[in-house]
Each structure stands twice: as structure tokens, then as C-alpha cells.
Amino acid sequence: MNDPTDITRMHLAPDARERIGMGGEPDAGETRHLAGCRQCRREVAEIGSVQLRLAALVSLAPSAGFADRVMARIQLPAPVWVRALDGVRANRLRTAAVAATLVAAVSGMFAWLTAYPQVTPGMMARLIWERGTGLLWQGVFSAGRAVYDSGVLALLDAFRADLTPWSAAGALATLALIGTVSLLMLMKLMDVTPGTIRTGARRIG
Amino acid sequence: MDYSEKTDQDLVRLSRRGDERAARELVHRFERPVFSLIYRMVRDRELAEDLSQDVFVRTFNNLDRYDRSYKFSSWLFKIAYNLTVDHLRRRELPTISVHGAPDAVTPDRQEATSVTLESDEEAPDDRLVAKELAGELEEAISALREDYRTAILLRHVEGRSYEEIAEIMEIPLGTVKTYIFRARRELREALSATHGDPDD
Numbered sequence: 068m069n070d071p072t073d074i075t076r077m078h079l080a081p082d083a084r085e086r087i088g089m090g091g092e093p094d095a096g097e098t099r100h101l102a103g104c105r106q107c108r109r110e111v112a113e114i115g116s117v118q119l120r121l122a123a124l125v126s127l128a129p130s131a132g133f134a135d136r137v138m139a140r141i142q143l144p145a146p147v148w149v150r151a152l153d154g155v156r157a158n159r160l161r162t163a164a165v166a167a168t169l170v171a172a173v174s175g176m177f178a179w180l181t182a183y184p185q186v187t188p189g190m191m192a193r194l195i196w197e198r199g200t201g202l203l204w205q206g207v208f209s210a211g212r213a214v215y216d217s218g219v220l221a222l223l224d225a226f227r228a229d230l231t232p233w234s235a236a237g238a239l240a241t242l243a244l245i246g247t248v249s250l251l252m253l254m255k256l257m258d259v260t261p262g263t264i265r266t267g268a269r270r271i272g
Numbered sequence: 273m274d275y276s277e278k279t280d281q282d283l284v285r286l287s288r289r290g291d292e293r294a295a296r297e298l299v300h301r302f303e304r305p306v307f308s309l310i311y312r313m314v315r316d317r318e319l320a321e322d323l324s325q326d327v328f329v330r331t332f333n334n335l336d337r338y339d340r341s342y343k344f345s346s347w348l349f350k351i352a353y354n355l356t357v358d359h360l361r362r363r364e365l366p367t368i369s370v371h372g373a374p375d376a377v378t379p380d381r382q383e384a385t386s387v388t389l390e391s392d393e394e395a396p397d398d399r400l401v402a403k404e405l406a407g408e409l410e411e412a413i414s415a416l417r418e419d420y421r422t423a424i425l426l427r428h429v430e431g432r433s434y435e436e437i438a439e440i441m442e443i444p445l446g447t448v449k450t451y452i453f454r455a456r457r458e459l460r461e462a463l464s465a466t467h468g469d470p471d472d
Contacts, residue, residue: 081449117456120409120463121428127308129321134299137325141332144290 079107088114280344288335299328302345306352309425313356315414323359327352343436350440353422360418412462416455423448424455 079087079100087093088111093101101108145153155162180186214220226234275283275297283301286294306327311320331351338347413421422441426432434452438445 081453113456113460117424117459118428120459121424124308124409124429126304127311128304129307129324133303133307133321133324134296137299137303137328137332138292138296140325140329141295143287143292143295143332143335149290 084110087111089118284344310356346436412459420451420455423451427452
């Protein structure tokens with residue numbers, strides 16, 4: 068009597084037939100099943116036969132010069148150095164101003180080093196660093212002072228003193244609105260559309 | 273720099289920066305598979321060349337849209353498939369299948385949706401091209417429905433996975449399996465009708 072729990076009675080899954088037909092090794096259970104099942108053997112042989120025949124098909128080539136014809140029609144982005152040169156050409160005035168400033172700075176430094184040979188480039192660098200950071204701190208301090216003088220802190224203090232659940236909710240809603248509008252404007256600037264986010268690729272062709 | 277050793281992704285990255293040699297290497301790498309697929313779909317060498325050129329031109333002119341989470345070759349084949357199918361639909365080539373519509377599951381429905389193998393609309397030139405492709409296998413392939421043909425060529429000639437084929441043809445995975453199963457069956461029947469079934 069046939070055992071209904073015998074796994075060899077069930078046909079191989081399509082994926083297993085495909086794998087074996089395409090040249091994969093059957094495991095022990097599959098081998099046992101194949102030995103006793105004419106239908107699965109036939110399916111596997113059919114897949115193998117089609118695979119053998121199709122894999123032997125000649126790979127067809129387009130006529131000579133195909134790549135040249137393609138290359139003549141495509142528009143690749145210009146290389147970085149060409150784009151840089153284009154930028155220079157497009158903004159001649161700005162480029163000239165930047166170049167003149169750089170030349171003046173380098174020449175001035177060179178003249179100073181020549182006039183004062185006791186000043187080494189290391190000393191010069193330290194001086195520039197100290198002056199630069201000093202200016203930066205001065206700027207930060209001035210900004211803080213301006214905020215304090217403007218009375219904004221006093222206003223915030225007053226707001227905190229009068230804070231109620233409704234005013235807090237209103238403030239949160241306003242912040243959320245500002246955030247959403249900013250995000251939408253950013254997406255518009257970056258040309259991001261919902262379609263590109265969802266699929267990652269638009270249909271071409 | 274030896275471009276032939278670079279990966280497809282590297283070549284795409286370089287092409288995006290305007291490196292013409294990288295783009296040329298990609299064309300060399302894929303001109304045969306793309307041309308072969310299109311030629312076997314349209315059975316016209318000149319048209320296949322034009323369509324293949326269009327495929328590469330559209331691919332490179334839209335490189336900024338390429339999503340690097342996909343394989344470049346899948347994206348390229350997808351463009352090739354879309355362009356060719358659009359062309360075939362504009363030309364309204366007859367679709368030929370002995371098993372009927374892919375969604376036909378009952379014998380009645382299959383009979384109702386099946387069409388004859390012979391097509392009066394096939395031009396003599398196309399028949400010559402089919403002969404040029406040499407052999408009954410090519411003829412059997414050319415007699416398949418266009419979607420069956422594409423699926424089986426991508427699977428067995430280009431070695432694409434089912435998932436990639438589903439992505440390229442924009443159809444569900446189950447449909448890909450159905451197409452390939454039926455295409456194999458049709459090929460088998462067409463070939464055994466000429467030579468007899470070696471397994472019997």
C-alpha cells in the first residue's frame with residue numbers, strides 16, 4: 068500500500084525542477100523522487116534541453132562602427148575641468164576679482180617676508196591664526212550682545228511666564244507648519260518628486 | 273587606466289562625470305546582448321540596429337536618472353524592452369501563441385484566446401530574416417509571443433534571474449514564471465514537431 072506521508076509521492080516544486088534543469092545538483096530527496104517520478108524527470112529534462120539549446124544560440128553583433136555611431140549621438144556631461152573653465156568664462160568679472168584678491172594677498176605676504184627676514188612663515192601663520200580666531204570670538208560676542216540688547220531674551224522670558232497648554236500647542240503647530248513649508252521648498256529646489264522617491268527610477272523608452 | 277576590468281557601476285560613475293572612454297566601454301560590453309535581444313524580437317537587422325542605438329542614446333542621456341540600487345544591465349535591458357515593445361505595438365505586429373492569453377487558465381479560455389501560428393501579415397523580408405537567423409530553434413523562438421520570447425531569452429540566453437526579468441518587463445514574478453513555463457512548452461512542441469521528441 069502507498070504511504071501517503073512518503074515525500075517522494077509529491078512532485079518537485081517548480082523552483083526545484085528549474086534549478087535541477089538548469090544544471091543544479093539535486094539533493095538526496097530530490098534524487099529519490101526523480102528516480103521514481105516520470106513526470107518530474109520529463110519536466111527537468113525539458114528545462115535542461117531548452118537551456119542547452121538556447122545557451123548555444125549565437126550572440127549576434129551589430130554592424131562595425133556601432134559604438135562610434137552611438138558615441139556620436141550621446142551627450143555626456145562635460146568633464147569637471149571643462150565645467151570649471153565654463154564657469155570661469157561665464158563669470159569673468161567674479162573670477163577676475165577673486166584672482167586679483169589672491170594675487171594681492173600672496174604678493175603682500177611675499178613683500179612682507181622679504182622686508183622682514185626675521186619673520187618666518189611659521190610666525191606669520193601663527194599671527195594669522197591668532198588674529199583670525201580673535202576676530203571670530205569678537206564676532207560671536209558682538210552677536211550675543213546684540214541679541215541681549217534687542218530684548219528678545221526678555222520677550223522669551225515673558226512668553227515662558229505666560230505659557231499655557233493652548234499657547235504651547237499653537238507654537239508647536241506654527242513650528243510644524245514652518246518645517247513642512249521649508250521641506251517642500253527644499254524638495255522643489257532639489258527637483259525631488261514623489262515618483263522618484265517611490266520607484267527610484269522613471270520609465271524611459 | 274584599464275576600463276575593461278572596471279565594474280559596470282564604476283563605468284557608470286565615470287560616464288556620469290563625462291568620461292567618454294567609460295561610456296564607450298559600456299557600449300562595447302552590452303552592444304551584443306542588447307542587439308541580440310532586440311533582433312530576436314523584431315527580426316529585422318536594420319531596425320534592430322536603429323533601436324539598439326536608441327537604447328544606448330537614451331540610456332546615456334538619462335544617466336542622472338539611473339538608480340544605483342538596480343543593476344545597470346537590468347536598467348539597460350528594461351529600456352531596450354520598453355523601446356522595442358513600444359515599436360512593435362506601434363507597428364502592430366501579430367502576436368502568436370498556441371496556448372492563448374497568459375491569464376487563460378481553463379482549456380476553454382485558452383482555446384478562445386489562442387491564435388494561429390501562421391501569420392499572413394508577416395512580410396517576405398521577415399521570413400528571410402528568420403531564415404538568416406539559422407535553424408528551427410530561431411524560427412521557433414520567433415513564433416513565440418513577444419512577451420514569452422523576451423522572458424525566455426532573458427532567462428536562458430542572458431542568464432537573468434526571475435526577479436530581474438520581472439523588473440525589466442514590469443510584471444509580477446508569478447507571471448514571469450508562467451511566461452517562461454509556457455514558452456518552454458511551446459518551444460518544445462515546435463521542435464519535437466520537426467524532429468520528434470527525443471525523450472519519448
